Amino acid sequence: MTKIIINGTEVETREGIPVLQAALEMGLNVPHYCYHPGLSVVASCRLCLMEMKMPHPKTGEMGWAPKLMPSCQTPVRDGMEVRFDSEAVKRNQRNCMEFFLLNHPLDCPVCDQAGECLLQDYSYQFGDSTSRMVDPKYVNPKKDLGPKTLLYANRCVMCTRCVRFADEVAGTGELCVTNRGSKAEIDVFPGKALDNPLQGNVVDICPVGCLLDKDFLFKQRVWHLHSGDSICPGCATGCAVRVDQNENVIYRLKPRYNPGVNDWWMCDEGRFGWKYAQDATRLNRVITRRGEAVESLDWAGLPQTVRFRFAEVTAEHGDASIAIVLSPFMACEEAWLVATALRKIAPNAALVLGPVPLREQDEVFPKGATNGDAKFTISKERCPNRRGIERIIGALGGPTLTFAEFSENGGKGEIKGAWISGGYPEKWVDKELAKAADKIEFLVVHDLFASELCAPAEIVIPACPFTERAGSFMNIAGKLQPFEWAVKPADGCKRDGQFLQELAEITGIYQPESVRKLMAKQMPEFAEVAAPPKMPEHQH
Amino acid sequence: MVRTADPTNLSTYEPILLRHVGVPEARTLEGYRARGGYKAAEKALTQMSADDVIDEVKRANLRGRGGAGFPAGVKWSFLPKDRTVTYLCVNADESEPPTFSNRVLMENDPHALIEGTIIAGYATRATTAYIYMRGEFWEQFHIVQKAIDEAYAAGILGKDIFGSGYGLNVYIHRGGGAYVCGEETGLIESIEGKRGWPRIKPPFPAIEGLFRKPTVVNNVETLCNVPHIIERGADWFLGIGPEGSSGPKLFCISGPVKKPGCYEWAMDISLRELIEDPRFGGGMRDGKKVKAVFPGGISMGVVTGDELDMKMNFTDPAKFGLLGLGTAAAVVVDDSIDIRTVIRNVARFFSHESCGQCTQCREGTSWMFKMTDRLAGNLGRREDLDLLAEVSGNMGMMPGMSICGLSDGAAFAIKTVIKKFRSELEECIARENPEAVKIALEVVN
Numbered sequence: 001m002t003k004i005i006i007n008g009t010e011v012e013t014r015e016g017i018p019v020l021q022a023a024l025e026m027g028l029n030v031p032h033y034c035y036h037p038g039l040s041v042v043a044s045c046r047l048c049l050m051e052m053k054m055p056h057p058k059t060g061e062m063g064w065a066p067k068l069m070p071s072c073q074t075p076v077r078d079g080m081e082v083r084f085d086s087e088a089v090k091r092n093q094r095n096c097m098e099f100f101l102l103n104h105p106l107d108c109p110v111c112d113q114a115g116e117c118l119l120q121d122y123s124y125q126f127g128d129s130t131s132r133m134v135d136p137k138y139v140n141p142k143k144d145l146g147p148k149t150l151l152y153a154n155r156c157v158m159c160t161r162c163v164r165f166a167d168e169v170a171g172t173g174e175l176c177v178t179n180r181g182s183k184a185e186i187d188v189f190p191g192k193a194l195d196n197p198l199q200g201n202v203v204d205i206c207p208v209g210c211l212l213d214k215d216f217l218f219k220q221r222v223w224h225l226h227s228g229d230s231i232c233p234g235c236a237t238g239c240a241v242r243v244d245q246n247e248n249v250i251y252r253l254k255p256r257y258n259p260g261v262n263d264w265w266m267c268d269e270g271r272f273g274w275k276y277a278q279d280a281t282r283l284n285r286v287i288t289r290r291g292e293a294v295e296s297l298d299w300a301g302l303p304q305t306v307r308f309r310f311a312e313v314t315a316e317h318g319d320a321s322i323a324i325v326l327s328p329f330m331a332c333e334e335a336w337l338v339a340t341a342l343r344k345i346a347p348n349a350a351l352v353l354g355p356v357p358l359r360e361q362d363e364v365f366p367k368g369a370t371n372g373d374a375k376f377t378i379s380k381e382r383c384p385n386r387r388g389i390e391r392i393i394g395a396l397g398g399p400t401l402t403f404a405e406f407s408e409n410g411g412k413g414e415i416k417g418a419w420i421s422g423g424y425p426e427k428w429v430d431k432e433l434a435k436a437a438d439k440i441e442f443l444v445v446h447d448l449f450a451s452e453l454c455a456p457a458e459i460v461i462p463a464c465p466f467t468e469r470a471g472s473f474m475n476i477a478g479k480l481q482p483f484e485w486a487v488k489p490a491d492g493c494k495r496d497g498q499f500l501q502e503l504a505e506i507t508g509i510y511q512p513e514s515v516r517k518l519m520a521k522q523m524p525e526f527a528e529v530a531a532p533p534k535m536p537e538h539q540h
Numbered sequence: 541m542v543r544t545a546d547p548t549n550l551s552t553y554e555p556i557l558l559r560h561v562g563v564p565e566a567r568t569l570e571g572y573r574a575r576g577g578y579k580a581a582e583k584a585l586t587q588m589s590a591d592d593v594i595d596e597v598k599r600a601n602l603r604g605r606g607g608a609g610f611p612a613g614v615k616w617s618f619l620p621k622d623r624t625v626t627y628l629c630v631n632a633d634e635s636e637p638p639t640f641s642n643r644v645l646m647e648n649d650p651h652a653l654i655e656g657t658i659i660a661g662y663a664t665r666a667t668t669a670y671i672y673m674r675g676e677f678w679e680q681f682h683i684v685q686k687a688i689d690e691a692y693a694a695g696i697l698g699k700d701i702f703g704s705g706y707g708l709n710v711y712i713h714r715g716g717g718a719y720v721c722g723e724e725t726g727l728i729e730s731i732e733g734k735r736g737w738p739r740i741k742p743p744f745p746a747i748e749g750l751f752r753k754p755t756v757v758n759n760v761e762t763l764c765n766v767p768h769i770i771e772r773g774a775d776w777f778l779g780i781g782p783e784g785s786s787g788p789k790l791f792c793i794s795g796p797v798k799k800p801g802c803y804e805w806a807m808d809i810s811l812r813e814l815i816e817d818p819r820f821g822g823g824m825r826d827g828k829k830v831k832a833v834f835p836g837g838i839s840m841g842v843v844t845g846d847e848l849d850m851k852m853n854f855t856d857p858a859k860f861g862l863l864g865l866g867t868a869a870a871v872v873v874d875d876s877i878d879i880r881t882v883i884r885n886v887a888r889f890f891s892h893e894s895c896g897q898c899t900q901c902r903e904g905t906s907w908m909f910k911m912t913d914r915l916a917g918n919l920g921r922r923e924d925l926d927l928l929a930e931v932s933g934n935m936g937m938m939p940g941m942s943i944c945g946l947s948d949g950a951a952f953a954i955k956t957v958i959k960k961f962r963s964e965l966e967e968c969i970a971r972e973n974p975e976a977v978k979i980a981l982e983v984v985n
Contacts, residue, residue: 043740044897046941067940073740092941095934099903132927135910136984158896177735177896180718182906184896 005081013076020048020071023084029538030084031093031122033207034159035072037539038264038375039168043070045159047096047122050074050089053081068092090126097127103138103182105154113209115222118540119157138182145175145187146194148214148268149203153185156210162186162202169265169375171366172196186210198365198376200271204254205264207540215272216252220244225251228486231473232270233329233425233466236381238475239266240532243274243467243486250278250467250487258532261475267363267378276425277465282448284492287460297459299494303502306444306459310345313417313442319346321416323406326393327354328383329423331471332480332526333515334496335389339396341504342419350399352406353389354421355428357382379476383424384466388474395523410436422447423463429453446496462493469496471512472529482512482529556788557764558804560649567683569690572651578696580767581658585704588770593663597766600774601786605641606631606722606759607837607866608945609854612766616664618746619754627750628666629731629757630657632673632680633715633722636837637889639869641790642760644802646673646680649764650687654710656763658701659770661708664756669710672727675717685712719893723944724757725749726895737897738944761790781806785853785865791820795833795872798822807865811835812848814870821872828874832961836866838886839949841956845875861959863952879961880968883954884909884916890950900935901947907931908954919980920969929958 002015006023013022021037023030033045049068056063062081068088083089100119108114140153158177163186166175174194178187188194194202203213225244232239232253240258244251253274255266276282286297288305297305314322324342326335342349363378364370393400401409409415411432418440422428425448429437434452437443445457454460468489472482489495497510508514520527555561565571572578584593598613619626630653634642646653657669673681688710691697699707718736720726725739728750749755765787769777778786785807791814794800799822803814811833815821824830830845835852841862843850850860857865873882891909896902908931911924932955935941936948958965 041740042897043943044899046899049940067938069940070740092934096899099899099907102903102907133907133910134921134981134984135907135914138906158899158902177737180720180896181891181894181902182896184902 002076002078004076004079007083007085015078016075018072019050019052019074019076019080019082022076023050023071023082024536024539027537028084029125030071031096031118031126032072033118033157034161036161036164036205036264039161039164039205041072042160042164043073045096045157046070047093048072049092050082050084051086093122093126094128097123098131100157101127101131102133103140103154105137105139107155111152111155111209112212112217112222113155113206117209118207119155119209140183140185143185143187145211146199148272149194149199150212150214150217151186152210152212154210155208156186157208158184158186159207160186161205161207162211165202165205166194166196166199169201169365170196170198171368175202196367197267197269197363197378198265200268201255201265213252220246220251226486228467228484229256230466230486231384231475231481231483232266233384233473234267234270234273234382235379236384236386236476237262237377237379238384238473238477238479238481239270240481241266241270245467245487248487250274256532257535258481261477261479261481261532262376265376267376269378273425274465274467276448277467278490279449281450282465282490282493283450283460283462284490285462287454289458299499302459302461303499303505306503307341307345309442309444309458310342310417310419314346317416317441319348320350320399321414322346322349323352323401323410323415323418324349325352325354325403325406325418325420326389327421327423328356328386328389329354329466330385330389330421331469331483331497331512332385332388332392332474333471333512333519334469334500335385335392335421336396336519337497337500337504337506337515338419338421339392341500343396343398344504346417348399350401350406351393351396352401352403353386353393355403355430356386357424357426357428381476384473384475387476387478388472388480391474391523391525392519404432407432407436410440413439415440417442419444420446420453421463422449422451422453423465424448425465427451461499464489464493464496468493470510471497472516472526480526480529482531555804556768557645557652557761557790558648558802560652561644563648566649566651567687569651569687569694569696572649577651578655580771581655581662581696582702584659584770585662585702585706590663590665593659593770596774597663597769600769600777601784602762602765602769602777603785603787603854604759605761605765605789605867607636607839607864609865612660612758612762615746615758616660616756618744619664619756620747623665623754625753626664626666627753627755628657628661628664628669629724629727629750629755630669630671630760630763631722631724631727631757632671632677632684632760633727634677634760634867635674635717635719635722635893636839636867636869638792638794638834638871639837639867640792641802641867641869643677643680644790645760645764646677646684650684651691652764652767653684653760654687654691654697656766657710658696658708659766660756660758660763662704662706666756667708669708670731670750671710671712672715672721672731673712674715674721677714681712681714688712718895719889720895720944720946723946726944727757728755735895737895738946740943781808782851782853784855789852789868791852792867792869793821793872794869796825796828796874797872798825807851807853809852810848811843811850811852811870814852815848815872824872824874828876830872831875831877832873832879832882832957833870834873834953835868835870836862836864837869837949838871838889838953839946840864840866841952842960843956844960861956863948878916878968879957879964880912880916880920883957883961883965884912886953886957887912890953894947894950898942898947900941901950904931904935904947905950908950912954914980915965915968918968918972919977920965920972921977922966922969925958925962925965925969928954932958 239262560566
């Protein structure tokens with residue numbers, strides 16, 4: 001067990017990690033810009049300097065070293081003693097903040113970063129309220145780095161996190177530093193653009209308002225935003241994300257620290273791929289069809305209606321003619337609720353895993369990395385919960401069908417009653433399925449968008465996107481990760497879990513934990529979910 | 541062409557490093573060999589082991605001539621014993637104003653540099669050496685490249701040199717003219733094709749340097765001393781100059797002296813001798829008086845006209861508040877020059893050359909330039925002097941604020957000028973029109 005003394009307090013930590021990391025983990029607010037646990041150490045911002053006890057070069061006696069040391073570059077060794085609370089350390093922090101702001105335009109009122117800006121925070125916490133420079137400031141230009149990102153070079157603190165990210169994580173290396181001294185600027189190499197699939201992360205790791213996301217530019221002041229902890233449904237990697245919304249309107253997605261899964265990063269497809277959740281063409285009312293007539297249905301009686309009609313069809317054709325299609329976009333809880341609800345009516349109903357959108361191969365970063373040293377992977381499986389649904393289908397037992405068999409049998413008219421869950425962000429209904437749907441006597445469709453299934457369906461139920469739901473997804477590595485809702489369901493919709501719980505005749509408000517408790521009786525692995533640990537409060 | 545030690549007045553001292561100045565034929569391999577060249581390399585490679593060479597250089601206490609004065613032999617012995625690949629880098633970036641001693645050596649005696657490189661390469665078991673030459677050295681590049689080509693053609697470079705089984709390849713890498721690439725890790729990054737940003741240490745280059753392999757970086761002048769140590773022995777070398785600063789040294793002198801140039805002597809002369817002795821600077825031109833001297837390149841700091849008794853060795857400059865001997869290139873400022881323009885010029889240089897990596901140096905140097913620029917323009921304030929002293933005190937490796945030592949240099953130049961010429965600066969400020977200062981600052985803010 002490694003123990004070190006920070007500010008006179010003994011703390012247990014891990015050998016070899018940077019002292020700065022140890023200090024942050026003990027809850028200390030040590031200012032830093034260039035240090036990021038996911039990037040190499042450059043020790044250039046000189047903000048995290050500390051005092052350290054060292055043996056005297058001649059006498060060997062332990063004493064405070066005469067000069068300050070960068071805590072990000074100094075590894076933890078058992079028994080070492082450092083401090084961040086001395087006058088010399090504080091003076092350096094004060095001086096640094098003055099230096100950082102010398103040529104900074106102080107344009108916080110029009111800066112997107114204001115409110116979550118480490119220049120603001122550190123200046124307030126460690127700096128002085130005035131600058132002693134009376135001379136004109138240098139002005140560095142604004143630049144377009146690529147299709148999605150802007151650079152306001154004036155606000156840069158030259159931490160080079162973005163450059164290191166492009167080199168070390170994305171592996172595409174578009175970014176560089178040009179010019180020298182105070183006129184040094186971040187830039188893209190001539191003829192290149194910052195346009196790799198992970199480029200949005202440079203905006204996240206920029207501690208100041210230098211790198212800006214064009215998609216979010218001037219949309220919201222960040223202090224109006226409220227966040228929900230979610231999981232990106234874009235692929236099977238299962239990146240932990242934060243959905244930032246104000247008044248039920250989503251403005252952006254940010255990655256959450258999730259070691260071993262997405263670490264600190266997320267891809268641009270996920271980052272900007274949530275727009276369908278607020279699409280105006282989403283289904284927004286329950287529709288039922290009686291003969292030629294189309295009617296709106298009330299949510300209140302819907303569970304009963306669905307159960308009743310399934311019971312009718314089962315009674316008429318037998319329970320083997322019933323199929324339940326579970327989408328890999330459903331949460332585990334939701335899938336389990338549908339399956340148990342309908343199996344209660346038709347015990348031998350077949351369970352079907354909906355189509356799994358696939359790409360040719362995983363996209364691995366840094367570019368050119370073999371799977372072993374990959375720092376980030378965009379999965380070829382373009383859905384979040386294939387593992388979870390397969391697990392549930394397996395555990396519930398009974399008859400199952402593959403999706404192809406379902407379409408085929410349906411096309412032959414063998415399936416009389418079916419529940420089809422969708423929830424795909426893109427068009428997903430193929431010809432075979434549309435053909436099968438025509439032949440199914442009683443079809444319930446639970447989906448986000450109108451499709452070829454809606455016309456033959458007897459009941460069409462609007463589903464919610466991930467931002468409006470709660471539950472858990474099992475990612476490609478088999479990790480069960482919980483997610484919360486960030487916004488209320490859109491007008492006319494109902495949270496999927498709540499409706500499906502009513503369908504399963506479970507009373508009360510839908511809570512994923514309670515449902516998981518019920519599931520755990522059959523499937524013990526659902527007893528616990530793996531929520532990512534919180535980053536230390538002052539880490540960024 | 542730079543003038544060198546007066547060949548008519550060598551009664552007490554025979555030039556060693558500059559022995560081929562004014563001898564054009566020594567530039568050619570034939571001429572160099574005819575004058576005893578490559579004997580030392582042959583001796584080292586055929587009669588001595590690598591460790592013998594290191595021991596001899598260590599015993600001679602050959603201190604690095606690039607500025608820091610670190611003993612070369614000790615540097616070589618830091619290399620890990622179990623290394624497989626070693627690189628030797630020759631620092632010919634010579635970017636410290638107003639230094640031109642490496643240039644003189646490369647122009648007049650390129651084969652001496654190659655010989656020194658071969659011996660150092662043999663001692664460090666390096667098979668590849670890179671001569672990192674500053675971009676402005678166009679003529680010098682061609683001279684050295686020609687010498688390298690000659691050496692290859694004669695089998696002195698390449699495989700199996702002098703039948704010893706040791707082989708060395710030498711390449712010249714031309715820099716883009718950045719001051720910071722004279723810092724050894726900045727130089728290494730630059731050779732690797734990256735931006736010349738000094739690396740954080742540890743690991744030191746001896747453990748992990750060029751291409752992440754053990755690397756030694758030596759100055760041109762340091763390496764030019766090595767053949768003489770091998771040829772004549774460490775005791776001979778120790779006999780030249782005072783203890784701790786042994787061996788011949790090149791001194792550059794520029795400014796309003798009668799004979800500016802590069803001179804060689806032992807490190808037992810004083811700054812006054814360097815300026816006034818007819819063998820060296822020859823006194824001030826046009827009856828001017830010495831006001832200030834930057835005796836070790838501008839980054840080491842300044843001494844006043846009253847401090848000329850400073851000895852030009854490795855230990856004395858610190859007693860006068862300087863950072864060190866530096867490159868031993870003295871630039872003289874005469875009494876007709878306003879010290880404000882001097883400090884402005886110094887600050888301008890460092891603000892232009894700061895690499896931009898560490899905050900204090902990047903922002904501090906440009907701030908100091910802005911302040912000194914205003915001072916020189918009659919718009920200074922008294923508090924600017926305190927601020928300059930404070931800002932320069934907050935920079936550099938010594939208080940721990942930077943990755944490399946170059947910001948110490950930027951700080952020392954300003955710090956010592958403020959300290960030693962404060963009364964003059966205050967007088968200048970007192971003569972200003974306070975209303976004009978006020979109006980000018982209001983326009984800015």
